[in-house]
Amino acid sequence: MVNPVLLIAVPLGFAFVIPLFALFWKPAIKYLPPLALAFNLVASLLLLTEVCENPIIVSIGGWQPPFCINLVAGPLGVLFSVVIALVGLLVSIYAIEYIKGDDTENYHTLSLLLLTGATGVVLTGDIFNLFVFFEILCISSYALVAYLRDKAGVESAVKYLIQGAVGSSLLLIGIGLLYGLFGTLNMADIAAKIDSVSPISLFVPMVLLITGLGVEAAIFPLNAWLPDAHSSAPSSISAILSGIAIEVGLYAVVRVVFTIFGASSILLFLAFLGILTLLIGELCAFSQNNIKRMLAYSSIGQIGLILFALSIATSGGVTGGLFQLLSHTLAKALLFLAAGYIIYRTGSLQITAFEGMGKKMPLTCLAFTIGAFSLVGLPPFIGFPSKFLIVRAALATKETVFAVLIGLALLGTIIEGAYFFRVIQVLFFQGEEGKPQGQNPAFNERRPDKTSGEAPAVALIPIFVFVVLIVVFGIYPKLVTDVLNSAATELLHRYDYIRSVLG
Amino acid sequence: MRKIVSILLLIIVAFGIIRALVEIPFGTLKTEVGRYYIEKGVEETGAVNIVTSVVVNYRAFDTLGEIVVLFIAAIGLGAVLRTGREKKTRDVQPASLILFTGCRFLFPFILILGIYIFIHGHLTPGGGFQGGAIIASGFLLIYLGCKERRISRVASHIAESLGGLVFLGIGLLGLVFGSYFLFNFLPMGTANTLFSAGVIPIIYIAIGFKVGSELAGILDNLIEES
């Protein structure tokens, strides 16, 4: 039985040790994050087999809840922790070769701390602790977006920082109002006392919390920072941000709405917001020529779809939403990692400059194609069962509102297919006639290497592990649906959560 | 146009917060959790300063997260401002003898004040963060007054990492000895003396050195850049 605290304490210890290694033994630094994340992955998988029945509650410091901070390792939290550790491990193996320079210890420390913050957000059971770990996640992502120190990166980081900081302050006001109303900071304790005040006085704290957490979760009016930030960061960071950070933000929103407030009145509004986010994301992605901006807008669209699925609030809907979250994480991380080396070899971010790369880098472009097919939702890949579950759950509610919204979602899927097929056509079916001379200013620090062909082996291994996972889960979705069902049950049944924490 | 939209937005936010604040009367007791900490705090943790026992013992996980945030800011600032060039030798007018000697004279006293505040964190108002900020202001005095002195980068990196590792190590030792992370496993002693309250003074000493060296490192990076 692994103590869930070790999932946070061990990567933290490795992150504190990295600056010491930088003074004495530099070449070993880039192997430390994969070691820490491998430990996290093994520990989370061992925990996952135990918590599907009863969540494990760990109190920090030995006091009884609600007088202490406690970690709630339930199926939802440990599932997220597995996904974070898996994606983090693969991206950090990719980054062994991708990140060069003489100050790489900053990159590795910051990315390991980002993943620790994400793991802390999904495992905690106390709302102020959620805020602290959420800040760890956000601040390390502000610093990592600006890592290349070029014009685009610093500008995107400044805009992201300002919007994120306003969101955090609103979140803190909301937490203060909740403390004033209930007198406690433990999520289960607040959930137990929620009926003692009138619903009108809960409206303002709930809106403030959703707004504050929604800046990081990229819900519609709050996501102006996302296209700039995800496209100006180095590709391994874009993979972590699109694959982990916005999903963890969405987890925080959903945890607050379902477990603490138990609100059913706001769910229809969230469903509308989700479909609006989806349509705006897909339409903006369609008109992009910069590949990373296109992938960033596609992330916005997918988060909208996941939010819509989660706000259907039936068991099928929440399972479909969690499955779609898993498939989006795997596919989007794969797309960013593959695109990273395609950009490095061509020296440009414009899609029109990728002509003929399908012949020079066949394996990387094949992986990109598989990721694109999975995101659109084609059959043998993981995107198909997840979207099918969402459509079936939406139609099973027998309300016309959901039928209309799911129709709009399918329209979004068609637009998504159109722009991804355009990229695939450029990669494989167009020769190298006249390459436009797009020298992108984002590369003044890394001169592109146009000579050699394929991506290096250290980068290809994680890319192909993603491909294998996408194919395997697409053909046998039964491998994960049990875990997803117990996670959905935990999210929907808040009284079981309250009882397991407070006894 | 933008001003009108912002003012409308602010009026909506203002109404919302006023509506919520009406429910929370000012100056009355609202919580049972706070009452529990005040009544049971001294006997359970041994620290007479209840705020310290809340920060370092009951809610120690938040404090761990907070020092990680400061660590991230220091590293992020160093990464963003790094130029890779040699340290520019600025042609500054050397400080006058009175200023130079005065700053050198004051510096140890400021350090002693900071160390006093964080060692007595469990007895008087204060603690690791406050003491660390005072230590950093001592370093700021040296930068402003004696313009050629610099803090050694190696020493500040070692102090930061060791401070964090000591805190984490105490937490893991609590896991080993008491089966809870951050369990207070040293003997309590008698209240109101210096060597009481178990691990709380040790944690605060580690935090004080870590925060002091981190803030001094941030100041050093910002001054060198200009």
Place this chain on the structure above:
Amino acid sequence: MSFLNSYIYYIGAFGLILIGLYIMLVKHNLIKVIVGLGILDTGVNLFLISVGYITKGTAPIFSKPGIDSQQMVDPVPQALVLTAIVIGVAVLALALSLAIRLYQHYRTLDLREIKEQRW
């Protein structure tokens, strides 16, 4: 008058929050926006502390044996504010370093000029 007396802390905190938000939304010099962020943080911290106040209360320290513990203020918001102040300082430090880098690239701090990332 007694209304003002008892609610002065809420009004002060809430006024600082609104001023900070106004600066961040309207001004276009980056340094002014960062100052506005600092004011917003101060307002939020003041609001958090004033939630925990008890009228005629004293600090929660048992400095002499025999102090009446019924009149002590709530210690939990003070612990929350310690953490929130440090997090606010960290964000401000990072924002200032990014402002320095931005000035080196663009030679101006006017946010209306820094719009290279368009549609």
